[in-house]
Amino acid sequence: RSGAKIVNRTFWVSLLAGVGSFYYVTQKDRTPGPQLPHDPEKKTVVVLGSGWGATSFLNTLDTTEYNVVVISPRNFFLFTPLLPSVAVGTLSPRSILQPTRYVTRHKTRAVKVIEAEAQSIDPVNKTVSFIDNSAIQGKVSSTTIPYDYLVYAVGAEVQTFGIPGVKENACFMKELHDAEKMQRRFLDCLESAAFPGQSEEEIERLLHMVVVGGGPTGVELSGELHDFLEEDLKSWYPELAGKIKITLVEALPSVLPMFSKRLIDYTMSTFKESKIDILTQTMVKEVKEQSVTLAMPDKSIVEMPCGMVVWAAGNKGLKITQDLMAKLPTAQANRRGISIDEYMQMNGTDGTIFAIGDCTASSHAPTAQVAQQQGSYLARAFAQRVKRDRLQDQLQELERSAAMTLHDDERKKVVEEAESVKRQLAKFKIRPFSYSHQGTLAYIGSDKAIADLPFLNGSFASGGLLTYYFWRSAYISTLFSLRNRTLVATDWLRTKVFGRDVSREW
Ligand code: FAD
């Protein structure tokens, strides 16, 4: 009995300690202390963007040595890997957002956060011009500021290839508002199909969901739509659920080209079981209000009626990126994006512009993993850069005083000191970026995920339920804050217990 008592007491003490420390950490996080003000003696780093690259840079940067200004039209970080889960209501939108100020308020020196869209960059005069393009504007809504260093991390936009009707009629899956729009449209299709007197043909059209692009975004979204159908819609729309059809259209011969053959086959067979149709070697030529026009493998043109089209056909550079590249035509001719060196420096500039993430054209895929590693690498390199700048300043100062010193003995001492600083500078090297691939993961629906993980000198491919739990734990640990981890975990629990919400927002 006394043993049971001890176990009982230990349990309650540990529970209390756990709750207490959780409360302490969260409250400490909520009430950041005072910060150092901007220092006119320090160099100014302007960061464009608040996505993977920029946030990772801000998280790692030691702001003691720099004045930092962040400019982004979005005043938050969006955890894109879980965006398809938001589109079907598995997760609440706010669970995968982190306000940029939550990051910057915890830095040693105050960081200015400006919600604005950069319009142009002048690499010669080292300035950025930006505008407030939000719905509510004050009397001043555009300005230009100088920078000493520019961290360019504006990402990319959805590639439409100029295909007619895509912008007007399709939903995208890139930003938070895209996921919310898709959710509304999907539920609207269901309600319209349930309208009394609807013909069978119209019901079939309204309930046909077409996903364009067999890359990871299209595959994950198709899997999430399938889960929504199986786990919730069958209960709340029993007369319609059996008629919902999901078609994934891909121009290439297979989906998920970045995964191993075994995992591609596994995905194809899982989709077959889930009754998700995959049309490969099929190119979407036009998106109309109620249909998509397809060029089939046999070159025939088919018009496929549908209620919703989700466009997930890849990325292209933003206009501001193209404009910036056009200012440096000889060094920046890559159509995929900004060419950078191994220190993230934009080619053709004087070492003051650094570009990271999806806006760049490097040997790495445009992924969050790459942008995150580039961001934290760059912040570490900035810490080294401060040391180098300091040595350079010290050298200049010593050379100046050597020139001004009249006594030989004293001059000799100063020259020796300058030589020692020179030697330190010669040895000083900022290490180049080296990417460490942690593997590729994707959720394919039906509680199954696939993973290509680096293992020894090769790779390890796995798929199924265990991989799904691995996928979940990998993403929950990648989320930047305890707050987001808690919100996502509770959303998963909420969905398991109560299911997804099927009410449509206005
Ligand atoms: P982003 O994260 O897109 O950030 C760009 C930032 O720049 C944004 O804050 C934007 O508001 C801002 N910006 C835009 N224009 C301007 C301007 N003019 N001035 C100032 N700021 C501007 N990758 C993975 O590795 N694993 C995954 O599981 C994964 N899942 C994904 C799922 C989805 C649905 C999507 C869409 C992408 C996914 N990716 C994934 C890819 C990943 O999201 C991108 O590679 C990553 O976001 C790139 O980071 P970034 O910082 O370059 O750009």
Ligand code: NAI
């Ligand atoms: P993507 O570029 O990987 O795939 C787009 C697909 O659309 C391509 O396979 C292309 O052939 C196809 N396509 C283009 N035009 C078409 C048309 N007209 N008709 C039919 N098919 C067409 O794009 P995605 O999936 O948005 O991914 C973008 C980046 O984000 C990639 O680097 C990807 O690796 C990364 N990402 C990674 C994820 C993960 O690791 N789980 C999840 C989502 C994205």
